[in-house]
Amino acid sequence: MAWLLALLQTLLFIASAPLLAGWLKKVKCRLQNRRAPSLFQPYRDLRKLWRKEPIVAHPASWIFKAAPYIVLSTTVLAASIVPLIAVNLPTAKIADVVVLIGFFALGRFFLALAGMDIGTAFGGMGSSREMTVSALAEPAMLMAVFTLAMSASTTNLSVAMNYVLHTGLVLRPSFVFAMLGMMLVAVAETGRIPVDNPTTHLELTMIHEAMILEYSGRYLGMIEWASQIKLMLYGVLIVNIFFPWGIAQNFSLQALGFGALALTLKLAALTVVLGLSEVLFAKMRIFRVQEFLSFAYLLSLLGMLSHIILEVRH
């Protein structure tokens, strides 16, 4: 029963990821006084890409064809770890946050390889940039996770959420810092605006898009879907770790329904914040990204320090 529920939750996760992307688009269009496409437009785009025949360049090796499958499957596995609408599920128990970051790294590794596989200049440039950004973002992410782990004495997400739920509302300085650090990391890792522009058509400024420039058809659809799931993953991580209230703690239908409703509202609110920041800030120069990410690292580090200095018994 619990395993079935875990499977259903993962399916719900990957099925609703395009919806979140649609909502983000809607928020941004609204803020820029444009007419927004329908909420379900990302589904239509995915369906269109799925039907098209993928075209592969001549020099492509097996890595190029395997990469979309690996990227999508690691992202789906990562999504199965994160508690979405219920805690205490069996999938969340067998893997912790470090595994989650490992899945991200594995997917990113193959995507970077695929970017270099064809041998075009833009692909290699995109891969090199992506690796630079992620090498700087990962320490910040891990430091934020460790800050959380020091409070909850665990790196397991489900147990940590339970801990936050049971201690009630505590104004922890360390959580505020870790949340801010994680938000900055999320912006960098999902390629949103101050770091990378997902809608750009100018190859020289691309990071993520430059790697997938050669993909088309079904392969492109898989990668797009994976990046939508990744965006939702970071959103769910932030809202469920720092504001877990409303998440289902038992598996009754009522609790699950309430959990889904609470999660939808929280994610919608977080997406509005993301949309606002995307509209307000301009894209940074690529050489400013390391300042941005070192600030994220600083925030996470301050979170850990403030935990040690202010929150524990001396």
Added chain:
Amino acid sequence: MAITELSHYQQAILLLASLIVLTSFLMLGQSRLLRLVFIFAVQGILLAITTALAADVLDSPHLYISALLTLTLKGIFIPIMLQRLILNMGLHRDMETLPNPARVMMGGTGLVVFSYYVCLPIVKLSPLITLNTIAISMAVVLLGMLLMITRRQAVAHVVGFMSIENGLFFAAVVSTYGMPMVVELGIAFDVLVAAVLFGVFFFHIRSSIDSLDVDQLNRLNEVEK
């Protein structure tokens, strides 16, 4: 005391204390003077809120007066004065980029760790709840000094100096229920006078070396070379 055993007001004091350190770090990394002054004002306002909360938690009502003084002086009056000075001297377009901001930031976190180690014996002395923040206030003092060391602009030096004063005031509030009223009024007045005097000095420095870059003061010599 672990944080889960404290009341929400006490937790809020700890949270605000950590935000004050964050403003110190933001000041370290800020290259534009007007924004630097704005962050300084935010620090003053946070300090005033912390003091008001401490007055409630520590049950010492005279701290409300200190909070009000801090708010009017460091939150509103001095920042507005500095802002006017910057606008008058046309410095608001200047950018002072640090050669390596990440290194300065990491040095800053080193200072935070250092002040934690130094203050650890003091924290163990007393069961006072807010005493954990004494390391934070010392870190604010040290970060203010770091700000003064890393900058060349005289205005940034003044902001660093004022933020050192913020740290000292914060230490007094959280560790000893605030200083006696006479001392506090005296310090507030001193800070005000200092701010006015600095304004006068700015004009003097600028009229003698035609810039507010204090590195150029190194060239001044008593004897002709």
